[in-house]
Amino acid sequence: MDIAGMAERIAGGERRALARAITLVESGRADHRAQATELLATLDTGRQALRIGLSGTPGVGKSTFIESFGKMLTAQGKRVAVLAVDPSSARSGGSILGDKTRMDELARDPNAFIRPSPSQTHLGGVARRTREAVALCEAAGYDVVLIETVGVGQSETVVAQMSDLFLLLLAPAGGDELQGVKRGIMEMADLIVINKADGDLKATAVRTQADYAGALRLLRKRAQDPDGYPKAMTVSALEDRGLPEVWTALEELAEWRRETGHWDATRAAQARYWFEEAVKAALLAELETPDAQARLKALSQAVAAGDAEPTVAARDFVQQLRGETPQAG
Amino acid sequence: MDIAGMAERIAGGERRALARAITLVESGRADHRAQATELLATLDTGRQALRIGLSGTPGVGKSTFIESFGKMLTAQGKRVAVLAVDPSSARSGGSILGDKTRMDELARDPNAFIRPSPSQTHLGGVARRTREAVALCEAAGYDVVLIETVGVGQSETVVAQMSDLFLLLLAPAGGDELQGVKRGIMEMADLIVINKADGDLKATAVRTQADYAGALRLLRKRAQDPDGYPKAMTVSALEDRGLPEVWTALEELAEWRRETGHWDATRAAQARYWFEEAVKAALLAELETPDAQARLKALSQAVAAGDAEPTVAARDFVQQLRGETPQAG
Numbered sequence: 001m002d003i004a005g006m007a008e009r010i011a012g013g014e015r016r017a018l019a020r021a022i023t024l025v026e027s028g029r030a031d032h033r034a035q036a037t038e039l040l041a042t043l044d045t046g047r048q049a050l051r052i053g054l055s056g057t058p059g060v061g062k063s064t065f066i067e068s069f070g071k072m073l074t075a076q077g078k079r080v081a082v083l084a085v086d087p088s089s090a091r092s093g094g095s096i097l098g099d100k101t102r103m104d105e106l107a108r109d110p111n112a113f114i115r116p117s118p119s120q121t122h123l124g125g126v127a128r129r130t131r132e133a134v135a136l137c138e139a140a141g142y143d144v145v146l147i148e149t150v151g152v153g154q155s156e157t158v159v160a161q162m163s164d165l166f167l168l169l170l171a172p173a174g175g176d177e178l179q180g181v182k183r184g185i186m187e188m189a190d191l192i193v194i195n196k197a198d199g200d201l202k203a204t205a206v207r208t209q210a211d212y213a214g215a216l217r218l219l220r221k222r223a224q225d226p227d228g229y230p231k232a233m234t235v236s237a238l239e240d241r242g243l244p245e246v247w248t249a250l251e252e253l254a255e256w257r258r259e260t261g262h263w264d265a266t267r268a269a270q271a272r273y274w275f276e277e278a279v280k281a282a283l284l285a286e287l288e289t290p291d292a293q294a295r296l297k298a299l300s301q302a303v304a305a306g307d308a309e310p311t312v313a314a315r316d317f318v319q320q321l322r323g324e325t326p327q328a329g
Numbered sequence: 330m331d332i333a334g335m336a337e338r339i340a341g342g343e344r345r346a347l348a349r350a351i352t353l354v355e356s357g358r359a360d361h362r363a364q365a366t367e368l369l370a371t372l373d374t375g376r377q378a379l380r381i382g383l384s385g386t387p388g389v390g391k392s393t394f395i396e397s398f399g400k401m402l403t404a405q406g407k408r409v410a411v412l413a414v415d416p417s418s419a420r421s422g423g424s425i426l427g428d429k430t431r432m433d434e435l436a437r438d439p440n441a442f443i444r445p446s447p448s449q450t451h452l453g454g455v456a457r458r459t460r461e462a463v464a465l466c467e468a469a470g471y472d473v474v475l476i477e478t479v480g481v482g483q484s485e486t487v488v489a490q491m492s493d494l495f496l497l498l499l500a501p502a503g504g505d506e507l508q509g510v511k512r513g514i515m516e517m518a519d520l521i522v523i524n525k526a527d528g529d530l531k532a533t534a535v536r537t538q539a540d541y542a543g544a545l546r547l548l549r550k551r552a553q554d555p556d557g558y559p560k561a562m563t564v565s566a567l568e569d570r571g572l573p574e575v576w577t578a579l580e581e582l583a584e585w586r587r588e589t590g591h592w593d594a595t596r597a598a599q600a601r602y603w604f605e606e607a608v609k610a611a612l613l614a615e616l617e618t619p620d621a622q623a624r625l626k627a628l629s630q631a632v633a634a635g636d637a638e639p640t641v642a643a644r645d646f647v648q649q650l651r652g653e654t655p656q657a658g
Contacts, residue, residue: 040638040640040641131639268633271633272629272639274639278639278640279643281643296605300604304601306600309370310600310604310606311461312370315607317611318612
């Protein structure tokens with residue numbers, strides 16, 4: 001594979017080259033992994049997009065929001081990439097962005113790039129690949145990278161680790177119930193956006209916004225937040241209302257963090273985190289060869305049957321892996 | 330170190346030998362780790378104690394409960410070991426069982442063995458060591474091993490992975506509030522025991538028991554549970570009331586699980602889990618040498634400064650670790 005040529009085409013903004021590179025990054029094959037790493041080493045990864053993490057429970061209108069929000073940005077001449085982290089895609093075989101018809105217009109926009117979630121067994125694997133895909137989108141000159149996930153907890157933490165800002169999309173809800181949103185996710189949000197502020201739901205949306213604004217004031221006061229943030233707002237993705245205000249808020253917050261140094265500090269901490277994760281993954285990759293898997297399975301059965309002590313079996317396994325003779329006993 | 334002699338003394342029930350063996354198991358030194366593994370390979374680890382996980386929020390009277398419950402069991406001629414998993418001990422420098430005066434009488438009982446939580450940075454490390462300490466206690470002929478932890482979530486999951494039964498100790502509480510106990514911990518419990526059912530709190534304790542009995546019926550119906558389990562009961566550890574009933578319930582449940590095969594299935598799954606954890610830990614132990622740590626730190630700083638891409642830096646690090654020449658790029 002011509003890595004240098006691919007890097008050049010990505011830097012030149014070719015969407016097809018970017019799509020192929022992400023496929024390479026997502027591959028589990030060792031030779032693909034080596035090529036993907038070589039590609040990342042070749043590309044200029046110094047460019048920074050605005051990385052926006054986006055979460056919301058199913059039915060909240062996330063696709064409609066991304067479509068409307070994305071189209072607004074591309075109309076301003078910005079280039080927008082949409083990636084997804086979906087821990088359930090391994091099970092369902094599908095992906096939250098797989099149904100591209102849901103973002104029909106944005107998908108056809110030449111300034112937009114939409115990529116479904118990779119299907120993988122482990123959230124950790126999906127996460128590392130998505131982080132690399134984000135880096136590829138930045139190198140390809142995208143101005144905004146939206147990283148979408150579903151509201152199930154662990155995937156939000158992972159998306160927050162690769163985002164500059166985190167947006168939580170919610171539906172209007174009666175009363176002051178917090179819609180089953182986990183406190184941890186609330187604490188992660190820089191912006192809570194109540195969607196469907198239209199028609200019959202408009203009044204409820206405004207009330208919901210007030211509830212969340214109150215909850216946010218109680219929940220969080222971080223050094224990374226200027227006055228007024230985290231913030232709750234209402235939008236109607238369907239009627240295209242409130243979206244410019246969301247963008248203004250995101251830009252204002254990003255700008256403040258850049259000026260105060262929080263932006264760089266967060267990016268540095270995230271880079272450290274992904275470096276350490278990649279080191280661990282590389283060491284554990286020793287377990288992924290067919291030979292290692294077969295021996296792991298056999299020893300695991302012996303351990304389960306009570307024929308071997310877990311710690312002792314692990315020592316013997318690792319010694320064999322390293323080509324040492326297991327000790328007697 | 331005379332591993333064979335130590336194994337013999339442990340099998341003979343010598344508490345001092347057991348204590349020294351647990352110190353060996355807890356050590357982070359590579360030579361100690363090798364000796365500890367050798368000891369586990371030498372000992373007969375086929376003996377099974379009843380392993381009881383025990384959790385409860387601070388102030389619930391856990392030490393008093395363990396002291397009363399343990400003394401009741403030793404009075405019946407049973408040998409009882411008490412271990413602890415305390416993720417906070419690394420920070421506090423202390424340990425939940427460090428204050429032995431809290432279990433004064435049990436500590437002096439020749440049929441009891443009490444061991445504080447090891448001080449370690451990572452819960453994962455504490456967990457693996459405690460699992461090995463449990464195996465040592467079983468090999469030393471203890472009939473009951475109590476594994477204590479505090480009610481903070483992750484440590485409960487880890488204790489449940491090394492327990493046959495899980496007991497959650499709670500205080501009497503007004504109303505139907507669930508005392509901030511996480512749903513996940515509730516779902517883990519085979520027995521919820523409301524302590525302090527004495528004096529002014531007695532009526533409240535009975536009401537709390539009814540509340541939790543109701544909650545348990547809604548929360549869980551697993552194949553591992555016979556009719557009537559999970560169960561909520563009241564005790565007074567202070568006045569020594571209700572403890573025989575707790576023991577009867579635990580024995581009844583254990584017996585049912587043994588007969589239905591759930592006991593063996595759970596033990597097998599746990600053994601597999603600890604084997605896999607030990608394999609991962611052994612592979613990641615490569616990172617713990619001073620040389621690896623120094624290079625990890627330097628690369629981490631380069632990555633944080635934006636001078637190296639995380640995935641690329643990780644590849645270079647692992648290649649150096651393996652003595653390969655890092656690729657150019």
